[in-house]
Amino acid sequence: MTLRESLSSLLLTGPAALALVLFIFLPVTVVFVLAFTDYQIGASGAGWVGLDNFAQLFGSRLGRNAIFNTLTYVAIVIPASVGLGLLVALGLHGLAGSLPRITNALKAVYFLPVAATLVAMAVSWQMLLHPSLGLVNTWASALGWPAPLWLSDRDLVLYTLAVIGIWQTVGYNMVLFLAGLAAIQPSLYDAAEVDGATGGWSRFWLVTWPMLGPTTLFVLVVTAANAFRVFETVATLTKGGPAFASDTIVYALYREGFVYFKAGYASAITVVFFLALLLLTALQVWVIERRVHYR
Amino acid sequence: MKPSLLALGLALAAGSAAADTTLRVHYAIPTIWADTQDALAQAFMDAHPDITVTLDGPAEGYADGVQRLLRESVAGTAPDVAWVGLNLWRVLEARGLAQPLDEFLPEDPESVGYTGALLSLGAFDGHQYALGTSASTLVAYVNPDLVERAGGSMEDFPTDYDGIIELAAKIDALDGTTEGVWVSPHDWRFQSFLGAHGGRPLNVDETDVTFDSDAGVAAASIYGRFASEGGMSTMGENDARQAFPAGTLGIMFESSSLMTRFAEGAGDRFDMVVKPMPIVAADEDVYLPTGGSGIVMLTDDAEKQQAAWEYIAFVTSPEAQKIIVETTGYAPTNALVVEDESYLGDFYAENPNARVAHEQVARYAGPWYAYPGAEGVAVTDVIAADLLNVVEGADPRETVEELADTTRGMLGFN
Numbered sequence: 001m002t003l004r005e006s007l008s009s010l011l012l013t014g015p016a017a018l019a020l021v022l023f024i025f026l027p028v029t030v031v032f033v034l035a036f037t038d039y040q041i042g043a044s045g046a047g048w049v050g051l052d053n054f055a056q057l058f059g060s061r062l063g064r065n066a067i068f069n070t071l072t073y074v075a076i077v078i079p080a081s082v083g084l085g086l087l088v089a090l091g092l093h094g095l096a097g098s099l100p101r102i103t104n105a106l107k108a109v110y111f112l113p114v115a116a117t118l119v120a121m122a123v124s125w126q127m128l129l130h131p132s133l134g135l136v137n138t139w140a141s142a143l144g145w146p147a148p149l150w151l152s153d154r155d156l157v158l159y160t161l162a163v164i165g166i167w168q169t170v171g172y173n174m175v176l177f178l179a180g181l182a183a184i185q186p187s188l189y190d191a192a193e194v195d196g197a198t199g200g201w202s203r204f205w206l207v208t209w210p211m212l213g214p215t216t217l218f219v220l221v222v223t224a225a226n227a228f229r230v231f232e233t234v235a236t237l238t239k240g241g242p243a244f245a246s247d248t249i250v251y252a253l254y255r256e257g258f259v260y261f262k263a264g265y266a267s268a269i270t271v272v273f274f275l276a277l278l279l280l281t282a283l284q285v286w287v288i289e290r291r292v293h294y295r
Numbered sequence: 296m297k298p299s300l301l302a303l304g305l306a307l308a309a310g311s312a313a314a315d316t317t318l319r320v321h322y323a324i325p326t327i328w329a330d331t332q333d334a335l336a337q338a339f340m341d342a343h344p345d346i347t348v349t350l351d352g353p354a355e356g357y358a359d360g361v362q363r364l365l366r367e368s369v370a371g372t373a374p375d376v377a378w379v380g381l382n383l384w385r386v387l388e389a390r391g392l393a394q395p396l397d398e399f400l401p402e403d404p405e406s407v408g409y410t411g412a413l414l415s416l417g418a419f420d421g422h423q424y425a426l427g428t429s430a431s432t433l434v435a436y437v438n439p440d441l442v443e444r445a446g447g448s449m450e451d452f453p454t455d456y457d458g459i460i461e462l463a464a465k466i467d468a469l470d471g472t473t474e475g476v477w478v479s480p481h482d483w484r485f486q487s488f489l490g491a492h493g494g495r496p497l498n499v500d501e502t503d504v505t506f507d508s509d510a511g512v513a514a515a516s517i518y519g520r521f522a523s524e525g526g527m528s529t530m531g532e533n534d535a536r537q538a539f540p541a542g543t544l545g546i547m548f549e550s551s552s553l554m555t556r557f558a559e560g561a562g563d564r565f566d567m568v569v570k571p572m573p574i575v576a577a578d579e580d581v582y583l584p585t586g587g588s589g590i591v592m593l594t595d596d597a598e599k600q601q602a603a604w605e606y607i608a609f610v611t612s613p614e615a616q617k618i619i620v621e622t623t624g625y626a627p628t629n630a631l632v633v634e635d636e637s638y639l640g641d642f643y644a645e646n647p648n649a650r651v652a653h654e655q656v657a658r659y660a661g662p663w664y665a666y667p668g669a670e671g672v673a674v675t676d677v678i679a680a681d682l683l684n685v686v687e688g689a690d691p692r693e694t695v696e697e698l699a700d701t702t703r704g705m706l707g708f709n
Contacts, residue, residue, distance in 0.1 A: 038669070040669060041362065041365050041366075042364075042365030042366070042368060042369065042386070042390045042392070043390060044390070044391070126533055126534075127537070130534050130537060130538070131528065131530045131534055131538075132472045132474070132530075132538060132543050133472075133537060133538060133541050133543065141471060149528065149529060149530055151531055151534070152528075152529050152530050152531040152534065153529065154683075237533075238531065241531065241679075241680075241683075242480075242529060242531065242680075242683050243679070243680035243681075243683045243684070244676070244680055255676075256673075258358070258362060259358060259672060260669075260670075260672045260673045261362075261365075261386065261669075261672065262669060262673075
């Protein structure tokens with residue numbers, strides 16, 4: 001490479017790299033430093049508190065509650081949203097040949113929640129789930145079923161939010177799986193048939209599922225990252241309540257930082273969350289990648 | 296000729312430079328305040344042509360607003376004057392940003408309408424840091440149709456909690472969708488019931504929690520009895536704020552600032568009536584924590600401070616308070632404007648509900664206690680969570696006593 005070429009490369013990457021350092025890496029470093037202090041937003045100084053903030057996150061009732069709630073939410077949303085996404089994609093892929101118009105309409109319906117603004121959708125959900133006026137409970141009462149407090153019963157609220165989370169991500173996963181399905185070469189099915197795999201299940205298990213491996217990995221990583229970051233529905237529908245029953249990690253970090261003004265503690269939560277997500281993603285990629293690529 | 300013209304020119308330039316003080320004003324909640332703020336700024340500038348008021352782009356809510364003020368103060372670009380939530384000015388005071396107003400206050404504050412109760416909204420540790428600009432207290436919103444259906448009447452509407460609970464139970468029993476009474480398990484509502492029973496959340500020095508008194512237990516018991524005897528559900532705030540205008544909720548204790556919104560929401564369905572909080576203790580012991588907004592001075596420049604005070608004095612004067620009441624629905628924070636019929640007499644004749652709320656403010660207004668220290672806001676969420684436990688059946692006395700201990704630990708009072 002000539003000097004001229006390296007100079008122009010530098011010129012091309014330089015500004016973006018500089019912006020990245022200034023606006024991403026520098027603030028992240030500040031957050032990492034703040035995590036070890038008791039800094040409050042607007043305060044003129046801060047004290048060094050070592051690992052106290054981290055001890056508080058893992059040791060306090062509220063901190064553990066937020067972690068537990070997030071794990072529960074994730075444990076429901078990831079399998080359900082990936083599984084349903086795959087089922088819907090398989091169904092629509094099968095239908096595409098015989099009923100193309102209906103398939104396209106259904107695709108749009110499933111994708112709508114992804115395209116819609118979640119906060120606006122959350123308001124609709126709140127109205128639907130209203131204990132006495134909402135459509136859901138009006139129908140439930142008409143059928144003689146109990147009418148639960150979907151968003152204000154502390155034993156129920158997390159599951160309600162999880163269902164909304166699934167509803168919101170199934171469409172996205174469906175689109176990814178559909179792309180994966182379209183990329184499978186028909187000759188593989190022919191070959192499998194020659195080898196005796198004629199039933200629907202064996203075709204799926206021996207051809208479709210293994211060939212969808214890379215897609216499934218990507219879907220898992222994306223769904224997990226989104227599920228761990230659950231915030232909008234909590235902030236608009238429950239504010240973490242009732243009595244912290246739907247307090248999740250990201251909502252807790254917002255609450256501590258921007259409602260309680262405890263920037264130091266909120267930074268500690270951010271650091272833990274960031275590292276946990278990084279680790280999880282690395283693990284998923286590392287463990288699963290060796291089993292899904294056939295090159 | 297020439298030199299004198301020059302001198303005239305110089306004099307004019309110097310004069311206009313000294314006269315042109317520009318005040319930057321911060322406010323929040325444009326959905327309520329935008330038009331009011333424009334009207335106030337215009338009226339102020341008409342009366343003080345030497346001062347120009349520029350309004351910063353408003354913050355979405357009071358909490359956002361305070362965050363922005365904190366950020367701006369770190370960056371050195373804070374405005375000169377700010378309208379902040381009455382529960383949040385202490386955040387600015389604790390960080391040394393709010394300037395004391397003591398030297399600006401008139402000798403006899405009462406004479407210009409600043410009563411002791413109203414001054415208490417912005418006072419801490421013997422200094423005045425904020426002046427209230429709009430106020431709201433907890434009131435009872437009543438659906439008269441449901442009351443009549445349940446066999447009650449608005450003429451002899453109960454004036455004590457026993458009567459209200461009894462009536463609520465009857466409304467609750469009407470059919471599957473009606474509910475008798477609702478109040479949010481929330482720090483401010485709890486402080487209101489506490490104050491109505493003559494209690495206080497903190498002692499005078501703010502060195503101990505005092506809501507584990509009999510008054511505090513009585514206040515928490517109201518939550519328990521509303522649920523166990525009055526059939527109150529644990530539905531959330533958003534849900535309740537829809538249920539009342541929809542006509543399925545009989546009595547709702549809520550901030551008087553929601554009056555206009557509820558009346559519009561109820562529309563033709565029913566004619567909402569506002570009733571005062573039942574007061575249990577003797578009048579001199581009672582206070583009702585007051586929500587709304589206050590105004591603080593942030594500039595530390597002596598010359599700007601004088602202009603800032605002119606603005607603060609104006610927006611708390613009866614003339615400006617009349618504008619605020621008529622355009623926002625909040626209660627005024629100047630006693631003269633309520634006492635003197637010439638300001639709002641016509642308004643009250645048309646809005647009897649507003650008079651109920653405003654008289655309650657004038658009589659019982661007290662500070663919305665902000666818990667001191669780094670955990671001050673966090674404590675309010677813990678209180679809310681424990682009140683929900685009482686609603687769900689926990690013993691009020693045990694809960695309040697444990698809560699007081701937890702709170703002492705969080706605030707470092709032990």
